[in-house]
Amino acid sequence: MNPSLSKFMLAHTPKHILDPQPTMNTPLKLNTGATIPALGLGTWQSAPGEVKASVIHAIEAGYRHIDCAYCYQNEDEVGEAIQDVIKRGIVKREDLFITSKLWCTFHTRAEEGLQKSLDLLKLDYVDLYLMHWPVPMNPKGNHPLFPKHEDGSRDIDLSITHIDTWKGLEALIKKNPDKVKAIGVANYSVKYLEKLLAQATIVPAANQIENHPLLPQQEVVDFCNEKGIHITAYSPLGSTGSPLFKDETVLEVAKKHSVGAGTVLLSYHLARNSSVLAKSVTPARIDENRKLITLDSEDLQKLKGLSANGVTRFVYPPFGVNAGFPDKPDGIDLSG
Numbered sequence: 001m002n003p004s005l006s007k008f009m010l011a012h013t014p015k016h017i018l019d020p021q022p023t024m025n026t027p028l029k030l031n032t033g034a035t036i037p038a039l040g041l042g043t044w045q046s047a048p049g050e051v052k053a054s055v056i057h058a059i060e061a062g063y064r065h066i067d068c069a070y071c072y073q074n075e076d077e078v079g080e081a082i083q084d085v086i087k088r089g090i091v092k093r094e095d096l097f098i099t100s101k102l103w104c105t106f107h108t109r110a111e112e113g114l115q116k117s118l119d120l121l122k123l124d125y126v127d128l129y130l131m132h133w134p135v136p137m138n139p140k141g142n143h144p145l146f147p148k149h150e151d152g153s154r155d156i157d158l159s160i161t162h163i164d165t166w167k168g169l170e171a172l173i174k175k176n177p178d179k180v181k182a183i184g185v186a187n188y189s190v191k192y193l194e195k196l197l198a199q200a201t202i203v204p205a206a207n208q209i210e211n212h213p214l215l216p217q218q219e220v221v222d223f224c225n226e227k228g229i230h231i232t233a234y235s236p237l238g239s240t241g242s243p244l245f246k247d248e249t250v251l252e253v254a255k256k257h258s259v260g261a262g263t264v265l266l267s268y269h270l271a272r273n274s275s276v277l278a279k280s281v282t283p284a285r286i287d288e289n290r291k292l293i294t295l296d297s298e299d300l301q302k303l304k305g306l307s308a309n310g311v312t313r314f315v316y317p318p319f320g321v322n323a324g325f326p327d328k329p330d331g332i333d334l335s336g
């Protein structure tokens with residue numbers, strides 16, 4: 001094209017076309033070639049009896065990405081919701097991005113774990129299947145999901161490593177490409193990822209980690225960006241009770257843009273090219289959480305200040321394991 005013509009077009013093209021506002025369904029690239037919608041609905045702690053209505057409401061409100069897990073013990077209802085919206089012609093299966101996760105007591109039984117989730121979700125395939133934690137737990141312990149020793153500590157399976165589990169997931173996708181479109185991990189630190197990548201034949205498509213301005217995890221985010229592993233942020237509002245809504249810096253940035261605190265907390269991840277999961281069973285909040293904006297460098301600098309004097313992690317189950325995160329140095333090292 002004539003360079004002066006292209007200069008003219010650039011000068012006269014509205015800014016929003018050159019720099020489109022992010023939306024809840026802005027597609028972010030995975031290393032498989034597929035895309036993941038920027039915002040997903042979280043379903044952890046969404047109670048049976050509530051979760052179906054919340055998933056239906058979210059999909060009717062435009063959500064296309066739903067985050068599920070076998071251990072949330074509500075996949076059956078999530079599946080009913082998905083069936084309902086598909087049956088009513090609101091969406092087609094291929095319009096949705098559904099994630100599920102292999103629970104810790106299923107590390108030696110990836111195929112069984114996947115099939116259980118598919119059956120509950122009433123789906124032929126999931127778009128993404130994650131190893132929920134790099135922590136194998138005893139499959140034959142005193143509880144199918146949370147086996148414990150007599151002293152109350154979690155019954156960890158020391159006979160395998162998370163790398164064996166990953167090899168199981170690699171075999172799973174190779175054997176069942178029609179049932180699982182991508183595999184990934186969750187709760188992986190740089191240390192565990194380095195060990196995994198040294199022996200992996202498939203690079204995880206995603207790493208789902210706790211992430212918000214009080215826990216930026218910049219080292220994991222940078223490492224994953226460099227290796228082509230997409231980051232999905234969980235607990236972006238500070239998890240149960242959304243404590244980050246009260247943070248003064250977040251409120252200040254929200255005021256500047258005339259938006260709610262949630263918009264700032266969710267948009268933070270888009271600015272880092274990550275997708276983000278927000279859980280709610282409240283229709284008005286599910287609606288409110290859809291709004292994303294472009295934060296500027298001044299906003300990001302302010303939010304960076306929130307972790308300057310230390311980080312806060314809201315979700316760290318009592319596995320008794322050192323998962324390699326610098327702020328959680330205690331427990332046994334299972335990195336392999």
Ligand SMILES: NC(=O)C1=CN([C@@H]2O[C@H](COP(=O)(O)OP(=O)(O)OC[C@H]3O[C@@H](n4cnc5c(N)ncnc54)[C@H](OP(=O)(O)O)[C@@H]3O)[C@@H](O)[C@H]2O)C=CC1
Pocket residue numbers: 041042043044045067068132186187208209233234235236237238239240241242245262277278279280281282285286288289315
């Ligand atoms: N891979 C992993 O190990 C983990 C994955 N996750 C995934 O990430 C998702 C999100 O993280 P989660 O820990 O649930 O926490 P979130 O940070 O999403 O916070 C959820 C809490 O915020 C409240 N909330 C939601 N929207 C608003 C709003 N607009 N205004 C005020 N309060 C609001 C919810 O209340 P209410 O529902 O009552 O409206 C709930 O109490 C999970 O649901 C799960 O899918 C989470 C943790 C670990």
Ligand SMILES: O=C[C@H](O)[C@@H](O)[C@@H](O)[C@H](O)C(=O)O
Pocket residue numbers: 044069071315316317318
């Ligand atoms: O995904 C959400 C969390 O990881 C959750 O699955 C765990 O915290 C679980 O409740 C546990 O106690 O180990």
